Amino acid sequence: MEAKYDFETKYRKQVLQCSRCGFCQAVCPVYGLTLRPSLNARGKMLLLKEIMDGQIDLDSEELVETLYQCTTCASCEENCPSGVNVPDIIKEARKDMVHIGSCHPAFKGMNEVLQESGNIYAEDEPEDFERKRNQKAENVYFIGCVGSYREDEATMSVLALLDRLKVDYTLIDEVCCTGVLEDLGYPMIDKHVRTNIDLILATGAKTVITGCPYCSRTFNNKPQYAELKEKGIRVVHIIQFLKDFDFGVQTEKRVTYHDPCDLGRHCGIYDEPREIIRKIAPNFVEMPHTRENALCCGAGGGVRGAYPKNSIGMARRRLKEVEEVDADILLTECNSCLHNFSNAKLRKQKFKIYNITQFISKLMEEGSEKDKA
Amino acid sequence: MDERVKKALIDIVGEEGYTDNLIDMVSYSYDASEHRHRPSCALWVESAEQVSEILKLANNELIPVIPRGAGTGLSGMAVPIRSGIVLDLSHMNRIISISIEDRMAVVQAGVIYSELEKALKPYGFFFPPDPASETVCTLGGNVITNAGGLRGAKYGTTRDYVLGLQVVLPDGRIMRTGSKTMKSVSGYELTRLFVGSEGTLGIVTEMNLKINPRPPKTSTSLATFDDLRDAGKAVSEIMHSGIIPSALEILGKHTILAINQNTDLNLPEVEVMLLVETDGYTKEETDFQMSIVLDVFKKNNCREIKRATSKEEATDLWKARKTAYAVLARIMTHFVLEDITVPMSKIPEMLEGVEAIAQRNNIRIATYGHAGDGNLHPQILYDGYDPEQVKNKEAATAELFKLSIDLGGTLTGEHGIGLSKAPFMKLEHDPVALDMMSSIKKLFDPNNILNPGKMALKD
Numbered sequence: 096m097e098a099k100y101d102f103e104t105k106y107r108k109q110v111l112q113c114s115r116c117g118f119c120q121a122v123c124p125v126y127g128l129t130l131r132p133s134l135n136a137r138g139k140m141l142l143l144k145e146i147m148d149g150q151i152d153l154d155s156e157e158l159v160e161t162l163y164q165c166t167t168c169a170s171c172e173e174n175c176p177s178g179v180n181v182p183d184i185i186k187e188a189r190k191d192m193v194h195i196g197s198c199h200p201a202f203k204g205m206n207e208v209l210q211e212s213g214n215i216y217a218e219d220e221p222e223d224f225e226r227k228r229n230q231k232a233e234n235v236y237f238i239g240c241v242g243s244y245r246e247d248e249a250t251m252s253v254l255a256l257l258d259r260l261k262v263d264y265t266l267i268d269e270v271c272c273t274g275v276l277e278d279l280g281y282p283m284i285d286k287h288v289r290t291n292i293d294l295i296l297a298t299g300a301k302t303v304i305t306g307c308p309y310c311s312r313t314f315n316n317k318p319q320y321a322e323l324k325e326k327g328i329r330v331v332h333i334i335q336f337l338k339d340f341d342f343g344v345q346t347e348k349r350v351t352y353h354d355p356c357d358l359g360r361h362c363g364i365y366d367e368p369r370e371i372i373r374k375i376a377p378n379f380v381e382m383p384h385t386r387e388n389a390l391c392c393g394a395g396g397g398v399r400g401a402y403p404k405n406s407i408g409m410a411r412r413r414l415k416e417v418e419e420v421d422a423d424i425l426l427t428e429c430n431s432c433l434h435n436f437s438n439a440k441l442r443k444q445k446f447k448i449y450n451i452t453q454f455i456s457k458l459m460e461e462g463s464e465k466d467k468a
Numbered sequence: 469m470d471e472r473v474k475k476a477l478i479d480i481v482g483e484e485g486y487t488d489n490l491i492d493m494v495s496y497s498y499d500a501s502e503h504r505h506r507p508s509c510a511l512w513v514e515s516a517e518q519v520s521e522i523l524k525l526a527n528n529e530l531i532p533v534i535p536r537g538a539g540t541g542l543s544g545m546a547v548p549i550r551s552g553i554v555l556d557l558s559h560m561n562r563i564i565s566i567s568i569e570d571r572m573a574v575v576q577a578g579v580i581y582s583e584l585e586k587a588l589k590p591y592g593f594f595f596p597p598d599p600a601s602e603t604v605c606t607l608g609g610n611v612i613t614n615a616g617g618l619r620g621a622k623y624g625t626t627r628d629y630v631l632g633l634q635v636v637l638p639d640g641r642i643m644r645t646g647s648k649t650m651k652s653v654s655g656y657e658l659t660r661l662f663v664g665s666e667g668t669l670g671i672v673t674e675m676n677l678k679i680n681p682r683p684p685k686t687s688t689s690l691a692t693f694d695d696l697r698d699a700g701k702a703v704s705e706i707m708h709s710g711i712i713p714s715a716l717e718i719l720g721k722h723t724i725l726a727i728n729q730n731t732d733l734n735l736p737e738v739e740v741m742l743l744v745e746t747d748g749y750t751k752e753e754t755d756f757q758m759s760i761v762l763d764v765f766k767k768n769n770c771r772e773i774k775r776a777t778s779k780e781e782a783t784d785l786w787k788a789r790k791t792a793y794a795v796l797a798r799i800m801t802h803f804v805l806e807d808i809t810v811p812m813s814k815i816p817e818m819l820e821g822v823e824a825i826a827q828r829n830n831i832r833i834a835t836y837g838h839a840g841d842g843n844l845h846p847q848i849l850y851d852g853y854d855p856e857q858v859k860n861k862e863a864a865t866a867e868l869f870k871l872s873i874d875l876g877g878t879l880t881g882e883h884g885i886g887l888s889k890a891p892f893m894k895l896e897h898d899p900v901a902l903d904m905m906s907s908i909k910k911l912f913d914p915n916n917i918l919n920p921g922k923m924a925l926k927d
Contacts, residue, residue, distance in 0.1 A: 114797035115500045117540045121582075121603035130512070130558050131492070132539060138495035145494055157490040176730055176791035178798050 101194075102187040103147050106180075110147065113140035113179050119171035124391040125164055125398075128408045134161050136171035136181045143188060153188070154197045162188055163199040164405070166398045167278055168356040168391035182396075189280030201401035202279040209284055213270030214240045222247050224266060226254055232265035234336075235300045237291075237314075239307030240271050241430035249433055252453035253306060253333060259459055260340055264304065267294040272320075274313030279397050288319045296326060303330045308357035308364075308429050332358065333452055334428045338367045342375055344458040350376035351422035352451075353413065353436070354389035355429035368428055368451060375455055376424075382416040390416065392427075394435035410439030417446050426451045469508045473529055477511060477553070480521045485512045496536065496554045502804055502852075503544035503887050507534065510554040516634055516642055516673040519555065523671065523917075524640035526553060532920050533638075535667040537578065537609030540601040542805050543886030545613060545666050549921040557608050560673060563587055572631065572648060573677045577608025584677075594682040596623035598715075599882075600790040608672055614664030616882030618715045618786070621707070621840030622747075623680070625882060627663045634674035635662055638913045648676055661908070666884050667919040669912040683747040686714065687754040688782035689775045691765040692738040696720075696823065699740040700816030702768040703839040706744075707812045709764055711757045714747040716840030717789050718819075722849070723836045726795040727788045735788075736772060742839065743789060745782070792836050793847055800832065802852035804865060804888070808872035809843040809881030821871040822846045829864040831857065843881035869895055885923045893924035 098104040119136035120126050126135035133142075139161055145151045151158075167182040175181070192198055208217045222243055236257065242250040257264055270290050273283040295303055303323070305311040314320045314330040323330060352372055358364045365386045372379050384390045393399070393409025414436060417425045425448045427433055436448045449457070469477075469488055478486045487493075488509040497504045508531075513519050526533045532552025539546055548554055560576040563584060567573070568591050575584060581602045584595050598617030599605050605615070611633070616625040632646025646652065646659035662672055693699040699718060706716065719727070719741045728735055735741065742765070746757035762773055776782035788795075793805050810818045819835070822844070826833040837844035848864055850857040869879055869892045879889045879896050893902060906926040909916070916927055 108801065111801035112797045114794040114803070115498055116601065116791075116794035117500060117538055117604050118601070118791070118794060120538060121580075130556075130561075132556075133489070133491040133495035135495075138491065141498055142491060142494050151490065151494065155490055160489075161491045176794035176797075178730065178795075 100146070100153060100188070100191040102143065102184060102191050105187055106184045107147060109179050109184055110140055110143045112177050113137060113144070114177045115141070116176065118174060118176060119181070122170035122174050122388070124166060124168060124170065124393060124409045124412070125405065128405055128412060134164055139165070139181065139185060140179065143184065153191055154195050156197070158192070159197060159199050162192065163202060164398060164402050165396050166356070166391045166393060166409070167396035169360040170388070170391065173360055173387050186278055186280070193280035198280060199401045202397050205279065205397065205400065206276060206281045209271055209273060209276065209287070213287065214244060215271055215275070216240065216244045218244045221268070224250065224254060226266050228266045229268060229294060229297065230265045231299050232263050233300060233302065234262060234264040235267055235295050235298050235303045236264045237269055237303055237305045237310055238266070239305065239310045239430060241434055242306045245434050246430040249430060249450050249453045250306060252456040253450065256452050256456040256459065259456070265298050265300070267298065269294065272310045272313040274309060274317055275397065277317070283317065283319050285319070292320065292322050295323065295328065301328060303328060304333050304336045305330065306333055306430060308332050308355055308362065309431070312357055312361060332364070332428070334358065334368050334371065335364065337371060337452065342455050342459065344375055344455065344462050346376050346458055347378060348376065348423040349378045349380060349421065350424045350426060351380050351382050351417055351420055353382070353392065353425060353427040353432060354386055355427055355432045356389070356391050356395055357429060359389055360387060371451055372426060375458065380420045380422060382420055384416060392432040392435045394431045399435060406435060407439045410435045414439060414444060418444060422446055424449065424454065426454055428452065473525070473531065474509065476525055477509065477522065480518055480525070481511050481513060485514070497547065499539045499541045499544060499546040501542050501544040501547070501886065501888055502802070503547040503549070505547050505549045506551065507548040507554040508551045510556055512556050512559050514559055516636055519636040519671050519673055520640040520642055522553070522555065523636055523638050526917050527638050527640065527915055530915055530917060533917055534919050535612065535671050537606030538580070538601070538604045540605045541609065541613060541886065542883040543880070543888040545884050545886035545919070545922060547887060549887060555671065557673070558606060564674070566591070568593060570648060571650065571679055573679050575607055575675055575677060577606060577673050577675065579607050581605050581607055581610060588679060592682055592684070593679045595629065595677060596680050597626045597629060607675060607677070611663055611672055611675055612665060612667050613884045614882070616838070616841070616843065618717060618789070618838060620838050620843065621716055622712045622714045627660060629678040630659055630663050630675060631678050632676035633659050633662055633672050635670040635672050637670045638915065638918050643670070646676065650678070664884065666886060666922055668909055668923060668925060669918065683749055685749065685751050685754045686745050686747045686782065687758040687775070688743070688745045688785060689758060689762065689773060690741055690743045690785065691762070691770040692736050692772045693740045693742070693770050694738065695769065696740050696819050697816055698769045699742055700819045702742065702764055702770065703815050704813055705764045705768065706761055707840065709760050711746070711760050713744050713757065713761060713840055715743070715745040716838070717743040718835070718837055718839040718844070719743060719789065719792070720835035722799065722832065722834035723792050723796065726799050726834070727792060729798055730791065730795045731784070731788050733784060733788055738771065743785060789836070793845065796834050796847055796849060800849035800851065803847050803849050804861065805845055805847045806865070806868055807843060807845055807881045807883045808868055808877055808879065809841070810872055810875045810877030812842045814875040814877065815839060815842060818844055818871065818875055818877070822868065825864050825867045825871065829860045829867070831860040831864050833864065841881070842877070866892070887922060890922065890924040
């Protein structure tokens with residue numbers, strides 16, 4: 096029988112390979128919150144199997160709720176004994192769904208916004224950040240949509256940190272990298288890709304430092320941005336860039352760290368953030384779920400936009416672990432995680448949440464104020 | 469689902485507790501077995517009182533009710549083969565109390581096995597049955613299937629740890645069985661009747677579980693053999709050597725190859741391997757037991773012995789074993805996983821018999837299992853879209869059951885009868901015993917609403 100959809104052509108064997116053991120239920124953040132098996136990876140694979148068997152149609156409206164409710168955190172893949180690459184299969188199925196006109200309205204909306212606007216929020220006025228822009232420099236600092244329009248304080252802090260460390264960088268009139276669209280079933284947008292590449296090349300920079308781990312993945316892995324690598328430009332996430340710096344500040348506070356999925360499971364970057372944290376916070380403690388097993392903040396894969404209540408619920412599950420280890424400070428290094436955690440934090444939870452860079456910047460600022468005094 | 473009944477159900481569990489959404493109906497069609505059938509609706513229940521109201525209604529309306537935990541069962545037990553209402557108990561997930569003084573935990577049916585383990589750890593206690601699906605499966609599911617696990621040889625199965633139950637009967641009455649004491653001979657043993665009853669007699673909502681102090685020290689070793697028979701003889705001999713290992717697992721070649729694909733353990737790719745653990749209160753104690761085990765291995769021509777040098781190494785080995793069946797899906801996307809169990813002395817014959825069945829039916833059977841209690845997991849690997857292989861699979865399955873019964877064994881050591889083994893019940897049980905089972909079912913559930921179509925019970 097000929098495959099009706101691309102997901103089947105590409106992933107038929109993988110979908111069938113799901114042994115239905117259900118081990119993903121132990122790690123899926125959406126299942127962990129809702130306890131609804133149809134939202135778990137196994138539930139999703141069973142639906143795709145029934146589509147391949149002709150039992151149900153991909154355009155059934157009900158499918159949107161589960162196939163679009165996945166943060167693509169990859170915990171299931173990491174823990175799947177049967178070797179099923181669930182996030183990639185879901186992304187491919189979403190493409191098929193978009194193709195037949197079945198898609199969550201929030202994602203459809205995001206695609207429409209990005210056709211017109213240079214950012215996912217359709218904001219007209221970009222933040223200025225009072226830094227040099229589109230000029231010659233050794234490095235480009237690429238902020239990303241969340242850092243530009245929602246977590247601008249965190250971005251001001253990281254820029255202040257780069258200044259203190261005397262890093263030569265320029266901002267650019269960046270637009271959304273559009274990598275996220277492929278996760279939602281849409282193609283990336285060529286004109287935005289072109290804009291970013293041209294602006295980066297014009298600065299003569301050898302390195303692009305991204306504030307957002309997702310942008311970093313997009314620049315490094317998507318063929319649309321291959322030109323950067325071909326022109327000898329290295330793209331690193333801010334945490335990789337800062338690994339070997341000495342900050343000269345320390346805190347006695349009890350600090351813990353949340354691995355963003357895009358940095359951890361998707362890129363294998365677990366040690367660099369911890370090395371940096373140990374330099375500034377000797378009183379470092381791990382949460383029960385950490386590194387490969389870290390719980391997802393609930394914001395990824397477009398879930399924050401489409402299922403805000405569950406997205407916040409997932410963040411709250413993670414924040415409970417911060418309480419469990421009695422930390423004063425929760426650090427991460429992803430504006431999306433930071434944003435979701437900040438929204439989810441309850442007033443009675445007394446710990447503070449920062450990006451690592453933001454926290455270091457704050458310590459340095461406090462240090463220099465003390466020096467002045 | 470009939471609109472009137474639907475409304476009545478929603479009155480009991482609320483809008484958020486009811487679903488007949490396609491995505492839920494598909495996911496509730498399955499467990500971890502090869503069976504599937506869609507229910508009419510599913511309910512997320514929060515209390516025994518809700519369950520009681522639901523059963524009263526279903527009993528009046530003659531609608532099947534199928535209890536479900538995590539859906540990790542391997543015999544189709546939770547598959548709603550005659551449609552009806554799936555009762556998802558996973559939201560009833562509270563550990564009600566842990567009393568170390570009384571060596572008892574009281575838990576709701578939906579508590580996940582490893583959550584109880586986590587709660588007991590600070591006290592140095594554990595709940596010994598050790599199902600491989602520990603991070604996912606629910607304790608209610610363990611009780612209702614009488615689940616076993618890797619520690620069976622030394623510590624027994626779930627049955628040995630259930631002291632009392634709260635059960636909702638099909639007519640809606642709520643009953644307490646057993647006690648909170650270590651022993652009790654007060655009246656008929658109703659508790660044990662429900663353990664392993666596969667959801668056919670009542671819905672278990674709460675359990676009093678006996679807990680044990682956890683021996684703090686363990687030793688783990690693995691031994692490789694070129695000949696299946698030698699490994700079988702070694703197993704038999706260990707079990708009458710005077711010591712009982714806390715786990716003794718056998719892994720055949722296909723299983724080893726698949727594990728190597730999934731991990732970086734680099735297990736030696738030999739014909740057969742035995743994985744063994746001894747436990748105790750001092751290192752000397754576990755090492756002493758292990759030395760006896762290793763002597764038996766050597767005597768039976770093992771090729772190589774490797775001892776786990778760190779706790780992490782041992783943990784990795786056991787984790788690899790626990791994921792074996794799902795790992796095998798990498799080799800072949802369709803499989804059936806059996807759990808035939810024979811008297812300990814018959815293990816060598818069973819191992820040889822399984823190999824012969826595979827050859828005779830021209831089908832691949834990966835073998836592993838809890839050698840220490842005579843429980844083997846032959847996993848038949850086949851292509852479900854190839855009619856020839858499906859036929860061979862069915863023939864091989866029937867032969868496996870016959871082999872086990874001929875050796876004085878049983879159809880199922882720990883997965884249950886469910887749908888998969890119902891056609892073979894007659895092989896194992898005489899007509900009188902089968903008749904008694906149907907009579908008991910009739911006594912509790914005269915309208916046959918609870919999990920109908922399972923366990924070969926008469927309608």
